[in-house]
Amino acid sequence: MVIERATRPERARRPRAMAAPLAAALAAGAAVVFVALVDPNEPGHYPTCPFLTLTGLYCPGCGGLRAVHALAHGDLGAALGFNPLVVVMGLVAAFLWGRWALSSWRGRPSAGKSIHPAYIWTFLGLMIVFWIVRNVPFGKFLAP
Numbered sequence: 001m002v003i004e005r006a007t008r009p010e011r012a013r014r015p016r017a018m019a020a021p022l023a024a025a026l027a028a029g030a031a032v033v034f035v036a037l038v039d040p041n042e043p044g045h046y047p048t049c050p051f052l053t054l055t056g057l058y059c060p061g062c063g064g065l066r067a068v069h070a071l072a073h074g075d076l077g078a079a080l081g082f083n084p085l086v087v088v089m090g091l092v093a094a095f096l097w098g099r100w101a102l103s104s105w106r107g108r109p110s111a112g113k114s115i116h117p118a119y120i121w122t123f124l125g126l127m128i129v130f131w132i133v134r135n136v137p138f139g140k141f142l143a144p
Helices: 008-017 019-037 050-055 064-072 076-082 084-105 117-133 137-142
Strands: none
Touching: 008 019, 008 084, 019 064, 019 084, 064 076, 064 084, 076 084, 084 117, 117 137
């Protein structure tokens, strides 16, 4: 097994290649810290969901801020109760970010940016099913 070592020019490009993944992580981290500090369970801190206000139905994102707040405070059970889709997609986003960061570190930034269209369509289909099920009587356990 041969281990390839990065040449000096490749190592010099790494900080620049890692700028975008690190900026994305910093932005996401700042958003999570904000939601952790400003409790969405208290009225008046965040606007209400316009879809919920207009229709009385839950959208796929309803309960998402409360789920992130619960996760930031280490309460996985409450987060899953507020919005299990946000919890699962947070894990997917962390995996995709890791893939992007690793490919950027290795000097192949385009490898981490491509997602097969089948995954996108699968996610959209699951999101629509989640949206419908949480608004019908047998899916009330998915309501925030």
